[in-house]
Amino acid sequence: MKFGVLYGIGVGPGDPELMTLKGARVLQGCHHVFVPKARSENGSIALAIAGRYLRADSLIHELVFPMSDDSGELSQHWAQAARSVSDVVGMGEDACFLTLGDPLLYSTYIYLVRSLREKLPGLDVVTVPGITAFSAAAALAEFPIGEGRQRVVIIPASDDLDVIGEALAGGGTLILMKLGRRLNKVVDFIEQAGFLDRAVYVARAGLDGQQVEADLRKLRRQEQAADYLSILLVHTGV
Amino acid sequence: MKFGVLYGIGVGPGDPELMTLKGARVLQGCHHVFVPKARSENGSIALAIAGRYLRADSLIHELVFPMSDDSGELSQHWAQAARSVSDVVGMGEDACFLTLGDPLLYSTYIYLVRSLREKLPGLDVVTVPGITAFSAAAALAEFPIGEGRQRVVIIPASDDLDVIGEALAGGGTLILMKLGRRLNKVVDFIEQAGFLDRAVYVARAGLDGQQVEADLRKLRRQEQAADYLSILLVHTGV
Numbered sequence: 001m002k003f004g005v006l007y008g009i010g011v012g013p014g015d016p017e018l019m020t021l022k023g024a025r026v027l028q029g030c031h032h033v034f035v036p037k038a039r040s041e042n043g044s045i046a047l048a049i050a051g052r053y054l055r056a057d058s059l060i061h062e063l064v065f066p067m068s069d070d071s072g073e074l075s076q077h078w079a080q081a082a083r084s085v086s087d088v089v090g091m092g093e094d095a096c097f098l099t100l101g102d103p104l105l106y107s108t109y110i111y112l113v114r115s116l117r118e119k120l121p122g123l124d125v126v127t128v129p130g131i132t133a134f135s136a137a138a139a140l141a142e143f144p145i146g147e148g149r150q151r152v153v154i155i156p157a158s159d160d161l162d163v164i165g166e167a168l169a170g171g172g173t174l175i176l177m178k179l180g181r182r183l184n185k186v187v188d189f190i191e192q193a194g195f196l197d198r199a200v201y202v203a204r205a206g207l208d209g210q211q212v213e214a215d216l217r218k219l220r221r222q223e224q225a226a227d228y229l230s231i232l233l234v235h236t237g238v
Numbered sequence: 239m240k241f242g243v244l245y246g247i248g249v250g251p252g253d254p255e256l257m258t259l260k261g262a263r264v265l266q267g268c269h270h271v272f273v274p275k276a277r278s279e280n281g282s283i284a285l286a287i288a289g290r291y292l293r294a295d296s297l298i299h300e301l302v303f304p305m306s307d308d309s310g311e312l313s314q315h316w317a318q319a320a321r322s323v324s325d326v327v328g329m330g331e332d333a334c335f336l337t338l339g340d341p342l343l344y345s346t347y348i349y350l351v352r353s354l355r356e357k358l359p360g361l362d363v364v365t366v367p368g369i370t371a372f373s374a375a376a377a378l379a380e381f382p383i384g385e386g387r388q389r390v391v392i393i394p395a396s397d398d399l400d401v402i403g404e405a406l407a408g409g410g411t412l413i414l415m416k417l418g419r420r421l422n423k424v425v426d427f428i429e430q431a432g433f434l435d436r437a438v439y440v441a442r443a444g445l446d447g448q449q450v451e452a453d454l455r456k457l458r459r460q461e462q463a464a465d466y467l468s469i470l471l472v473h474t475g476v
Contacts, residue, residue: 010373017260020250020369024259102369104376106384113380127377129369131258131340135248138342139365142351146344146392151401154390163389166408 003123004089006116007096008103010130011049013229014206018131024053026128030096032088034061034081036108045207045229046098061088065108067228078108082115089116089123100229102130106156106177134175137202137231140212145173145233158182161189168193171238180228187216187232195234203230241361242327244354245334246341248368249287251467252444256369262291264366268334270326272299272319274346283445283467284336299326303346305466316346320353327354327361338467340368344394344415372413375440375469378450383411383471396420399427406431409476418466425454425470433472441468 007026012018027033027050035044044062054060063081068074088095103109104127116123134154138145146152151172158164159182167174168190179186183201190196196216203211204227213219216232245264250256265271265288273282282300292298301319306312326333341347342365354361372392376383384390389410396402397420405412406428417424421439428434434454441449442465451457454470 012258015260017263018258018367020256020258021262022253022255025255102373102376102383104381104383105373105390106386110382110385125380127380129256129373129377131367131369132373135340135343135367135370138340139367142363142365143342144348145340145342146394147348148344149393149395151394151405152343152392154384154392155387156384156389157387167389170404 001092003120004092004094005124005126006085006089006113007094008109008113008125008127009050009096009098010102010128011046011098011100012131012206013101013133013136014049014204014210015136016049016052018136018206019050019053020128020130023050023128023130026126027053027096028055030055030094031058032061032093032095033058034063034085034095034097036063036065036099038065038067044098046100049100050098078111078115081112082119085112085116086119090120099130100133102132103127104129105132133205133229134177134231134233136205137233140202140205141200141214141233143200143233145175158186161185164189165193168195168234168236171236174234174236176232176234178228179230179232183230184220187219190216190232190234195236198235198237200233201230202233203227239330241358242330242332243362243364244323244327244351245332246347246351246363246365247288247334247336248340248366249284249336249338250369250444251339251371251374252287252442252448253374254287254290256374256444257288257291258366258368261288261366261368265291265334266293268293268332269296270299270331270333271296272301272323272333272335274301274303274337276303276305282336284338287338288336316349316353319350320357323350323354324357328358337368338371340370341365342367343370371443371467372415372469372471374443375471378440378443379438379452379471381438381471383413396424399423402427403431406433406472406474409474412472412474414470414472416466417468417470421468422458425457428454428470428472433474436473436475438471439468440471441465
């Protein structure tokens with residue numbers, strides 16, 4: 001029997017209107033919809049964004065991926081997710097997998113496809129790109145990311161200030177994603193490096209609790225628990 | 239009189255279905271549509287992508303931006319473009335500006351908004367992000383751009399092999415955009431650096447003449463005139 005097709009759909013950063021027309025159309029044709037969520041008691045953000053484009057009879061399959069640095073624990077969850085998806089596409093049914101932002105930029109989708117290709121080497125996979133969170137952040141803050149021949153460096157979830165320092169020294173624009181509790185430490189570092197007035201902070205672009213802040217000093221005063229879905233954009237001026 | 243609003247719409251890399259629902263909706267509501275084109279005798283690629291979402295009575299204003307490294311010549315064209323747009327929004331009419339890919343990533347939109355803000359400081363600008371060409375290239379090639387805590391470096395239109403070499407040495411994924419006639423030189427360099435089998439080439443994603451090539455040796459054999467709208471994605475393996 002021929003396998004079903006797996007469609008990996010980037011739902012964008014938060015605003016349902018920032019989904020692509022292709023993503024919405026493909027989702028309308030999908031009966032089986034797999035959605036990632038961070039913990040079993042929470043809902044899926046990707047599903048909340050794409051909800052209005054679901055067909056009435058769609059079957060939602062939740063896949064739990066913990067926020068963990070434990071590669072063994074993560075591997076188990078990816079293997080479990082790949083089993084769940086292969087149970088469906090292996091029966092000849094098409095399936096969609098929804099993912100925040102763009103499917104091939106720091107998304108669980110990458111590991112899911114890798115696991116699936118090991119189990120079902122002939123599987124047809126169609127990836128529908130999505131708006132990245134940093135494009136949405138740049139749009140909200142009217143912050144040019146890349147100009148002329150300047151380079152752009154993206155660093156996710158970095159605890160390593162040396163890595164950030166090297167990137168700042170190299171010129172162009174720096175995009176720091178998935179900051180979470182690292183925020184205050186990173187803001188301190190950017191201030192010491194002299195770039196605080198060339199940076200903007202955007203959290204939860206297009207979602208409840210969206211925040212756009214051009215004065216990073218205010219972040220410290222507000223002593224917030226920084227969101228995982230947060231971004232710093234920094235111009236080096238070179 | 240109140241100014242009209244300028245909407246900057248990223249139309250994505252080529253496939254009209256990769257426009258966002260927001261981009262299509264905003265364009266449907268726009269009477270004045272400004273489109274960039276590279277030379278006066280050619281059509282606008284951005285307009286060709288977004289054409290199906292135009293309203294019947296829309297007025298298309300073409301803005302010519304030469305493919306030039308001459309900053310004086312470019313400045314003149316940006317100033318002229320800003321005058322054309324300000325003539326419309328200054329009369330209280332809304333206007334859309336269409337741009338390939340994402341408006342704030344290596345787009346003429348950046349210079350247009352900067353010139354406009356000098357002329358009309360109070361202007362309302364709404365930027366609608368778009369799918370970047372590299373997200374579409376990654377989707378076509380099923381090439382994971384960023385994983386885990388790896389960094390991603392984007393370098394546009396680079397003639398400087400030292401800059402590319404430094405980026406490769408730094409690890410993560412390298413995205414080389416707008417290659418054009420630099421392609422052969424850059425492919426030679428990537429081969430010498432030992433990364434040829436970790437790279438893919440994608441040109442004109444979603445446009446006529448689309449090409450996805452995982453074996454970069456074939457590019458050389460085909461001795462093509464490389465397209466300006468071309469991308470190399472390279473994993474360093476670190």
